[in-house]
Amino acid sequence: MLLSRTLIKYVSLFQHNIDKDNLRVFLESSPQHPNLLSVVQTLKYAGLNVKAGQCDWEGLRLLDSPFLIHIKVREKEILAITEWDNSNNCIRVFNLKKDKWEIKPKEYIENIWDRVVIYTDDTPIKHGFNKNAIFVISAAILLLLVFGAVRFDVGTVIYFTPVFIGLLVSLYLYSRKWLLENHILDKLCQISPITDCNTIEKSSYSSIFGLRMDCMALAYFLSQLICTAVAKLLEVADSLYTIYFISAVVIIPIAIYSVYGQIRLKKVCPLCILVLACVLIESILFISMLPSHIISINLIILWGGIALVSLSVFQYVSNTRLTRQEYLAEKIQSLRLKRKKEIILLESRDVGLVLSPIWFGKADASLNITTIISTNCGHCRTLVAKILKLLDKGFEFRWNIIFGKTSNTVSSQIDFWVQRYFADKEKFLDDLRLWSNESAMDLAIIEKRAFKNYCFSDVIQTFDRHIAELMIASFPKIVINNRILSSIYTHEDIEFMLFDMICA
CATH class of the missing domain: 3.90.70.10 (Cysteine proteinases)
Incomplete structure (x- = not known):
């Protein structure tokens, strides 16, 4: 990594x-x-x-x-x-x-x-603020907006401090692996041999009933912030007392679970302890307010609703990110095998030289690529887009295109493409780019520009003969230097494989 x-x-x-x-x-x-x-x-x-x-x-x-x-x-x-x-x-x-x-x-x-x-010899570009600077500035703006909008007095600001600190730390814990990094907070996780935030984060103790602790912490403090702001705007009395009452209720079970997990792992997460400390301070502040305040049931219901919605969103995003990382890991393992020369030889067969009257690139290039595609195939569009990308970068190879029929409609479209190629090769390439990018300008629109209908039956027969000889039953298929690849190679793999061969 x-x-x-x-x-x-x-x-x-x-x-x-x-x-x-x-x-x-x-x-x-x-x-x-x-x-x-x-x-x-x-x-x-x-x-x-x-x-x-x-x-x-x-x-x-x-x-x-x-x-x-x-x-x-x-x-x-x-x-x-x-x-x-x-x-x-x-x-x-x-x-x-x-x-x-x-x-x-x-x-x-x-x-x-x-x-x-x-x-x-490429020229460096100019960059703006880094992510940490943006994070700090955004946090400061948020604090000023909240304090300014609800006109907190000095006493309220002091009582409100653990909410904001808890929110920032939990936000960092939630996003540190994929969005934000801060070397000062990272050093806090490594101040001694027993401090290790990563070990705690990757352990089973980082979640309860499938819900991640960092998601719950972020939803907890964010809902406190929103509820406190709403209460101030609506002039609801004893808002902090009600909010901190929840902290006094949850601190004991959460603290027991978190500390127990860290003892079992023989590691300490300083950032997790800091979040717990914020909840503990809120509990102490609640006790200090007894018994002259009143708990608002409506505010507790509002907090519960916001916390539930926030937790659902954060957990969904976290699960999506995790699924994405697992997918990438599997894709890397799969491609590592597929890109090996010996595997390519095993998962392909020699079909001899396959050329097409429709081609681009360098005629006598050492790398000869033939794509067998259909005009109504979505994967074919993706494959063509990837090869066009390599062609546009100036790499030397010959790219042959063979069109396959799947219906009468496709047959008429192939006739048009063939006519288009021999009439104007560059315009054909432009239209191919539009088609591969699924542009709004599709064949139906292009066909309105049709010119005099020439007969290119020999070209169509060449396509049909190659498809019959290669026993093509589905699209797309690709032939690289006389070898047709098996079905284990998808349109997503081809770009990497071709690049390996170009750079070989």
């Missing part, structure tokens, strides 16, 4: 809107992972013009864009994002955890660097 995070961050220095999951899948499913060849291929797949080589310290001065150096730290080989700082005449290394650049002395780098460097 560290290598994936490093490459994703490196690519983000040069590009906006990166498909992080796709880059991770490409890298970690590579048969060469985690060696440097897989790194170079992944960066090229991302669209960077990268090269790898060796140089000395003086050679680094000549690199204008950020680069990657191969270093060995505490017996671990890693890639570090670095750049040459002309103003200070030194190297700056990007710290992933702190999300910032740090100056490192020459002696330190030379002791851990093996002189291997991966570099590019």
